[in-house]
Structures are given as C-alpha cells and as structure tokens.
Amino acid sequence: MPADIYARYLRMQGHDVVFICGSDEHGVPITIKAKKEGVSPQDIVDKYHAIIKKSFEEFGITFDNYSRTSAKIHHETASEFFKTLYDNGKFLEEVTEQLYDKEANQFLADRFVIGTCPKCGNEESYGDQCENCGTSHNATDLINPKSAITGATPSLKQTKHWFLPLDQYEDFLKEWILKGHKKDWKTNVYGQCKSWIDDGLRPRAVTRDLDWGIPVPVEGGEGKVLYVWFDAPIGYISATKEWAEREGKDWELYWKDESTKLVHFIGKDNIVFHCIIFPSMLKAEGSYILPDNVPANEFLNLEGNKLSTSKNWAVWLPEYLLDFPDQQDVLRYALTANAPETKDNDFTWKDFQARNNNELVAIFGNFINRVVVLTNKYYDGIVPAHTDLSKRDEETLAALRAYPAVISSSIERYRFREASQELMNLARLGNKYLADEEPWKVIKEDEARTKTIMFVALQIASSLATLSEPFLPFTSNKLKNILNVSSSDSTKENSVENTWNDVAIKEILIPSGHQIGKAELLFSKIEDEAIQKQLDKLQASKKANEIANAVVEPQKETIGWDDFEKLDMRVGTIIEAEKMPKAKKLLVLKVDTGIDVRTIVSGIAESFTAEEVVGKKVTVLVNLVPRALRGVESEGMILMTETPEGQLVFVNPEGAKADNGLKIS
Numbered sequence: 001m002p003a004d005i006y007a008r009y010l011r012m013q014g015h016d017v018v019f020i021c022g023s024d025e026h027g028v029p030i031t032i033k034a035k036k037e038g039v040s041p042q043d044i045v046d047k048y049h050a051i052i053k054k055s056f057e058e059f060g061i062t063f064d065n066y067s068r069t070s071a072k073i074h075h076e077t078a079s080e081f082f083k084t085l086y087d088n089g090k091f092l093e094e095v096t097e098q099l100y101d102k103e104a105n106q107f108l109a110d111r112f113v114i115g116t117c118p119k120c121g122n123e124e125s126y127g128d129q130c131e132n133c134g135t136s137h138n139a140t141d142l143i144n145p146k147s148a149i150t151g152a153t154p155s156l157k158q159t160k161h162w163f164l165p166l167d168q169y170e171d172f173l174k175e176w177i178l179k180g181h182k183k184d185w186k187t188n189v190y191g192q193c194k195s196w197i198d199d200g201l202r203p204r205a206v207t208r209d210l211d212w213g214i215p216v217p218v219e220g221g222e223g224k225v226l227y228v229w230f231d232a233p234i235g236y237i238s239a240t241k242e243w244a245e246r247e248g249k250d251w252e253l254y255w256k257d258e259s260t261k262l263v264h265f266i267g268k269d270n271i272v273f274h275c276i277i278f279p280s281m282l283k284a285e286g287s288y289i290l291p292d293n294v295p296a297n298e299f300l301n302l303e304g305n306k307l308s309t310s311k312n313w314a315v316w317l318p319e320y321l322l323d324f325p326d327q328q329d330v331l332r333y334a335l336t337a338n339a340p341e342t343k344d345n346d347f348t349w350k351d352f353q354a355r356n357n358n359e360l361v362a363i364f365g366n367f368i369n370r371v372v373v374l375t376n377k378y379y380d381g382i383v384p385a386h387t388d389l390s391k392r393d394e395e396t397l398a399a400l401r402a403y404p405a406v407i408s409s410s411i412e413r414y415r416f417r418e419a420s421q422e423l424m425n426l427a428r429l430g431n432k433y434l435a436d437e438e439p440w441k442v443i444k445e446d447e448a449r450t451k452t453i454m455f456v457a458l459q460i461a462s463s464l465a466t467l468s469e470p471f472l473p474f475t476s477n478k479l480k481n482i483l484n485v486s487s488s489d490s491t492k493e494n495s496v497e498n499t500w501n502d503v504a505i506k507e508i509l510i511p512s513g514h515q516i517g518k519a520e521l522l523f524s525k526i527e528d529e530a531i532q533k534q535l536d537k538l539q540a541s542k543k544a545n546e547i548a549n550a551v552v553e554p555q556k557e558t559i560g561w562d563d564f565e566k567l568d569m570r571v572g573t574i575i576e577a578e579k580m581p582k583a584k585k586l587l588v589l590k591v592d593t594g595i596d597v598r599t600i601v602s603g604i605a606e607s608f609t610a611e612e613v614v615g616k617k618v619t620v621l622v623n624l625v626p627r628a629l630r631g632v633e634s635e636g637m638i639l640m641t642e643t644p645e646g647q648l649v650f651v652n653p654e655g656a657k658a659d660n661g662l663k664i665s
C-alpha cells in the first residue's frame with residue numbers, strides 16, 4: 001500500500017517513476033511445499049505468481065513491472081552479478097562444516113532447519129533468521145538444531161561456500177547509515193541497523209547446497225545455488241531491465257545515475273537484507289547507487305494474532321475481492337489509516353467497518369453526494385456562478401489550497417497514515433461547510449447566496465477528486481467521472497483537468513457553466529452481517545488449527561494387573577432415554593446390563609438426542625460406586641471418547657454375538 005501511494009503521488013508530480021516488484025521464487029518453503037504436493041517447485045511458483053499478480057492488479061497496485069525471480073533475465077542478471085564480485089575477489093571462499101541431514105541425504109540451510117535462537121531463545125528460529133527477534137544468523141549458530149524435513153538432529157559435514165565478508169563493510173555502513181541517514185530514516189529502521197552494526201558483522205555465506213535456485217556460476221559451484229537473499233534483491237534490478245526492454249528505456253539510468261532516488265518499501269523482518277546485505281553487495285559491485293531510504297513498516301497483526309498464511313490466519317486478497325466487490329478502496333483506506341508505521345498494529349474487521357461507515361460513507365461520501373445531488377436539483381448539474389464570497393468562503397478556499405502541501409509533506413516523509421487522515425480532514429472541511437451553510441435552507445430566501453455556497457462546495461469536491469487519487473484511486477476515478485473532469489480511465493478530452501499542484505494555486509478548480517453528471521454512491525454502508533461472516537471465517541481457521549495441532553495426551557502411570565481386574569465392564573443396551581429437565585448435558589438412561597436394568601445418568605445430551613441412543617449397544621462400567629446427579633441415582637458409567645471437535649463417540653461393542661452381560665476384559 002505505501003509503495004503504491006508513493007508511486008502514484010510521484011507520477012502526479014510529474015516524476016519519472018519505475019515501480020517494481022516481483023515474486024521471490026527461490027525460497028526453501030517452496031521446495032518443501034512442492035515435495036508435499038508431489039509436484040515440481042516450478043509448478044508451485046507458476047500457480048502462485050499468477051494469483052498474486054492478478055490480485056495486485058485488481059487491487060489497483062500500479063506496478064510498472066511485477067516480475068519473478070525464476071525469469072530467465074533474472075537468472076542471467078543475478079548470475080552476472082555474482083560473477084563480477086567473484087572475479088573482483090570480493091568473496092571469501094571457505095570449506096566449512098554445515099548442517100547435514102543423513103536421512104534426507106542433503107545439507108540443511110535456512111528454512112530447512114529449525115532450532116533455538118542464540119540471541120532470544122525462541123525455539124522455532126529458522127536457520128537464517130529468527131522471526132521472533134529479527135536476528136539474522138548462520139544455521140550452525142542455532143542451539144539444538146532439527147531438520148525441517150525429517151525432524152532428525154543434523155550432523156556436520158564439510159562443504160565449500162562463498163562468503164560476503166560483511167565485517168569489511170562495517171566502516172562503510174557506519175558512514176552511510178549511522179552518520180548519513182540519522183535524520184531521514186525512520187527510527188525503527190535506523191535503530192535496527194545500529195544494533196546490528198554495533199554488535200559487529202560477520203561474513204555471510206551467499207551460496208547454498210540446494211538444487212532449487214540460481215546455479216553458482218563459477219568453478220566448484222556444481223550442485224550449489226545462490227542464497228535466496230543474495231538473488232532476491234537483485235530481482236529489483238532484473239525487473240527494471242525487463243521493464244526497460246519492453247518500454248525501450250535505458251535501465252542503467254535507474255540504477256546507476258546519482259540523480260536517481262531508490263526507495264525500498266518493506267516490512268521490518270526484511271530490514272537486514274535491504275539495509276545491510278544488499279547495500280554491501282551493491283557497494284562491492286561498485287557501479288550502483290544505494291537506497292535513499294528504506295521506510296520499513298512494523299508488523300500488522302490480524303484480530304490480535306500474528307498473520308500466518310500457513311495457519312490461514314489471514315485476509316486473502318482474492319477472497320476479499322469476491323466478498324467485497326468494487327470495494328478495493330475501503331481496504332486500501334483501512335490498511336493505510338491503520339498502517340503499522342511506528343509500531344506493530346492490529347487489523348480488525350470492526351475497525352475496517354468503522355473506517356468505512358464513519359469516515360468513507362459518513363464524511364467523504366456524504367459530502368460528495370450532497371454536492372452532486374443539490375447541483376443537479378437546483379441547477380440541472382451546471383456549476384453555478386458565485387457572487388460575493390463571505391469571510392467563511394474565503395477561509396474555506398484558503399484552507400483547501402493548503403492541503404496539497406500538507407499531504408505532500410506527510411507522503412514525502414513516508415507518513416502515509418497521517419497523509420490519509422489529512423485527506424479525510426479535507427472531506428471533513430467540505431462536510432462541515434455544507435452542514436453549517438445549509439444551502440437547502442438558504443435557497444428558500446437567497447438564490448444568489450445559495451449559488452455561492454454550491455460553487456465553493458464544488459471546488460472542494462473537485463479538490464478531493466484530485467488529491468484522493470494516490471489513496472483511493474477507484475473512488476477518485478469515479479468522482480472525476482461524476483464531476484465530468486478528466487480521469488485516468490476516461491478517453492474524453494476535457495478542459496477541466498487539475499494536477500496536484502493546481503489544487504494549491506488555481507483560483508477555480510471547476511468553473512461555473514461546467515456540466516457535471518448525476519449522483520452515484522461512492523461508498524456504501526457495510527452491515528454487521530458482512531463483518532460477522534469474516535469473523536466466522538477466522539474462527540473456523542482457529543478451530544481447524546486447534547484440531548490440526550491437537551496433541552495426544554501422554555500415558556498415565558503404570559498400574560498393576562489387579563488394579564485392572566477390579567474394573568467390571570459389561571456389554572449393555574440402552575433401552576430407554578430421556579432428557580434430564582433443566583440440564584443441558586444430561587440424559588437419564590435405562591440400561592440393560594445383562595445383570596439388571598439400571599439407571600445411568602450420562603453427560604451426552606449435547607452430542608445425542610434421547611431418540612438417537614435408544615437401542616444402542618454400549619460398554620458399561622457396572623461396579624462403580626453409585627452417585628446422585630441432580631437427585632437421580634446413577635449406577636455405573638458408559639464408556640465414551642471425545643473427538644477434538646468435541647463430538648462424543650460410544651465405545652461400541654457392536655456385533656451379533658455381543659449379548660448384554662458379556663464381560664469385557
């Protein structure tokens with residue numbers, strides 16, 4: 001989201017922008033998934049790349065190129081990059097001992113190995129990075145490592161690898177980040193970088209013993225590939241090349257010209273790769289520019305829990321687009337207004353609903369709807385001419401002209417939530433102006449004044465059409481069509497066209513005499529049922545996870561034969577059953593035990609009705625001391641088991657010869 005807002009904003013300012021992203025397709029989890037599903041890793045990445053690319057497009061993310069790291073151009077680019085560093089002696093070549101899984105017959109690196117983080121003690125740390133404390137380390141640093149493939153404890157085996165000696169880049173990183181970017185980088189990003197650099201950096205292996213990835217292109221590299229975090233950031237370069245080839249541009253301008261500004265939009269778990277490792281790689285290569293800024297966000301949680309795709313604790317974009325058709329801007333707005341820019345934040349469906357109903361509908365939508373409806377009603381949709389402007393009118397128009405600079409300032413400092421709130425404040429200004437000036441009352445006594453009010457309100461509506469574009473692009477287009485001004489999806493030529501800066505300087509944004517279109521709802525209220533449906537979906541995920549993770553209870557302590565022989569269990573049949581009055585769980589049963597017919601009170605009423613259990617063969621513990629339940633004496637116990645879903649199941653001695661009274665032993 002922040003990257004798309006930023007790119008759209010820069011384009012509106014007339015900057016030459018190339019907005020790049022892509023699927024990182026060489027991760028170890030891909031190979032694990034492929035193995036599980038019995039397909040090739042390429043099958044997996046082909047499937048997901050298509051889904052992800054389409055979802056981004058439908059969500060209005062304006063990538064100039066959404067590429068992928070399995071593309072030929074990327075393999076060539078990353079391979080060349082490695083070769084250049086190799087030829088210039090930038091790597092250390094070392095035979096080291098790496099973790100090896102004898103059962104799986106392969107080396108374990110990165111996500112193939114799980115163990116205890118040496119820094120924070122998290123027992124589920126991956127081989128290359130701990131997701132709990134964000135530390136990046138080598139797999140051999142893990143305490144008590146286990147193979148993610150077989151669960152075996154790995155042994156050490158010698159293998160040759162190439163290392164990027166990060167320790168040799170400490171001075172450069174200190175100068176560039178700690179001195180150079182103290183003021184302009186976000187404190188969360190700067191702080192993480194400082195802590196790594198202060199801890200001291202160590203050489204990092206940039207190759208792996210794997211068969212999925214980009215082959216190491218030098219002598220001795222057989223059977224090895226580039227480390228995924230070595231090749232992935234080079235993907236930004238390959239994606240730019242791919243785009244430049246398509247567009248007939250020179251890619252090098254965007255990566256090697258000092259006047260180019262490179263900005264990485266990422267999450268905090270990627271800070272080390274974008275601020276320490278990739279810049280050191282670029283520095284080692286020597287001909288590239290370095291990132292100007294890396295405005296990483298903290299984590300966005302979902303309903304109080306960490307997002308997890310494997311646990312299905314997520315809002316899937318393709319599903320959102322189906323459940324909330326044509327409401328991309330609502331999610332865009334909720335995500336921006338609630339972005340975890342300075343600390344971890346929580347996405348909740350209630351907040352999503354409130355942002356829509358209380359802000360987009362009640363303020364933005366309400367204002368626009370009133371302006372358009374009244375203009376059509378009073379003036380057949382023609383912008384009226386104003387007469388003398390009141391002090392309030394002048395102040396309102398002056399306030400409007402201040403907004404482009406205010407919002408720009410927030411965007412340029414990467415404060416997108418602040419920027420989105422300023423946009424909403426502009427809508428508030430319009431909504432309040434109309435509510436205070438009440439043109440629907442004034443029209444009864446002063447037609448000239450009404451025209452002036454509507455003229456001012458139309459200027460605000462027009463400014464919203466322009467300034468909302470980076471945040472709410474679908475709404476912006478819709479509003480431009482309603483106001484009959486140029487929009488990015490209209491083919492008509494129109495004299496009324498405002499740039500971002502026009503809003504600050506033009507006296508008139510939409511002139512009198514201009515014909516606007518009919519009213520159309522920009523946003524609609526989201527009802528509780530729609531929100532409940534989403535919450536139910538998450539609840540179902542939670543339940544499924546509990547079942548999947550249900551553990552078998554450990555065995556109880558050993559008992560003697562005589563202890564067991566004390567239990568007298570018999571085959572019985574339930575011959576009567578009725579619900580215990582005022583007790584949710586209890587059925588009162590009459591059971592033929594072969595010895596007698598007795599009463600047993602059983603807590604099974606939530607799983608079975610009385611009718612269902614009559615005639616059922618059951619296992620009865622007959623010599624249990626009687627106990628009164630709600631005043632009914634219960635003589636024995638019927639044996640049951642319970643599934644993780646909470647469904648009770650009879651331990652059932654079904655069979656032709658299993659007559660009542662037979663002993664169970």
Ligand SMILES: [Zn+2]
Binds near residue numbers: 134
């Ligand atoms: Zn840790």
